Amino acid sequence: MADAAEPADLPGGVASRPAGQPSGALPRRLVLLGPPNAGKGTQAQMLCRTLAVPGISTGDMLRLESGSGSELGARLKTIMDRGELVDDATMADVVRERLRRDDTERGFLLDGYPRTLGQAETLASILEAAGKQLDAVLAITVPADELERRALARGRSDDRPEVIRERLKVYRDKTEPLIGYYRGLGLLREFDGDRPIEDVGRDLLAALGVQRP
Ligand code: ADP
Numbered sequence: 001m002a003d004a005a006e007p008a009d010l011p012g013g014v015a016s017r018p019a020g021q022p023s024g025a026l027p028r029r030l031v032l033l034g035p036p037n038a039g040k041g042t043q044a045q046m047l048c049r050t051l052a053v054p055g056i057s058t059g060d061m062l063r064l065e066s067g068s069g070s071e072l073g074a075r076l077k078t079i080m081d082r083g084e085l086v087d088d089a090t091m092a093d094v095v096r097e098r099l100r101r102d103d104t105e106r107g108f109l110l111d112g113y114p115r116t117l118g119q120a121e122t123l124a125s126i127l128e129a130a131g132k133q134l135d136a137v138l139a140i141t142v143p144a145d146e147l148e149r150r151a152l153a154r155g156r157s158d159d160r161p162e163v164i165r166e167r168l169k170v171y172r173d174k175t176e177p178l179i180g181y182y183r184g185l186g187l188l189r190e191f192d193g194d195r196p197i198e199d200v201g202r203d204l205l206a207a208l209g210v211q212r213p
Contacts, residue, residue, distance in 0.1 A: 028053055028107035028208070029132060031114070031123075033178060034140035035171045036164070037150040038193045039200060043140065044111040046201050050210060053107040056098055058115075062086060081158050083166030085174065088118045095119075096126050107135075115175045120182075137182040138204055140193035144168065 028051055034040050041057065048055035066077035079086050095113055098104075114120040127133050142150075151164040158167070182188040189207045193200055205211070 028109075029127070029135050030107070030109045030208075031134060031137045031182075032109060032111045032140070033137055033175070033182070034193060035142060035144075035147055035175075036167045037147045037154065038140040038142045039197060040111050040140060042197055043138075043201055043204055044109055047204060047208075048109050050205060051107065051109070051208070053109055054103045055109045055111060056095070056104075056113070058091065058094060058110075058112040060112075061094060061098070081163065083158055083163040083170060085115060085170055088116060088122065091115075091119055092122045092126075095123065099126055099130070114178060117174075117177055117181060120178055134187055136189055136208070137178075137187045138207070139179055139182075139188060139190045140200065141190060142193040146194055 030047070030053075032040050032044050032047070044055045044057065047053075062076050062080060066073040066080060076086060091113065095110075099108070110123075114123050124133075147168060148164060151159050152161065179188060179190075191200055191203050191207075
């Protein structure tokens with residue numbers, strides 16, 4: 001499957017150094033967690049740029065495939081337009097393949113994966129097989145009425161009110177349990193997403209030990 005998110009490289013293939021980070025900083029393996037419209041995409045872009053790690057948005061990857069005219073793409077589009085989840089086995093293939101690429105050696109930021117406990121376990125075993133583990137799970141929380149308001153203002157093809165409601169329900173049923181799961185593993189960091197983008201971003205960076213210049 002094609003990849004929507006390219007690493008934050010400078011022209012000429014020189015990796016940019018994260019602002020305020022010494023060279024040779026440890027790879028950062030991060031998951032960004034939160035309900036639809038919590039602002040994950042915006043924060044993911046900022047974090048990837050600042051940390052110089054590739055952002056892996058499964059939503060973007062699936063949308064790219066669904067627009068490709070392939071048979072798989074058509075199947076994915078039907079699922080996404082209903083606000084349902086693509087099955088764990090398909091997602092495991094997508095993510096396993098993406099994490100095999102060399103650019104993830106310096107770390108990565110997963111956005112939109114894992115979304116179920118099964119996916120979280122799959123991710124752990126993919127990483128374990130490579131002798132790696134997650135460093136942190138960054139969870140952005142936003143109250144439900146604010147999420148609905150944001151979704152209605154956005155206008156993507158899966159942003160119809162009944163689909164929005166379905167996606168929120170799926171989040172609560174399937175994805176929210178990951179908060180407790182990662183808290184139990186000592187990996188969870190929580191952030192109040194009902195604030196200006198810059199404030200949330202500053203707190204995310206601070207939690208990762210990055211001071212903005
Ligand atoms: P948002 O960021 O708005 O919550 P995404 O762009 O991450 O949504 O995902 C859009 C859709 O793509 C989801 O509603 C779902 O159908 C599908 N999808 C994305 N990631 C996954 C995943 N990890 N597991 C299953 N389905 C996924």
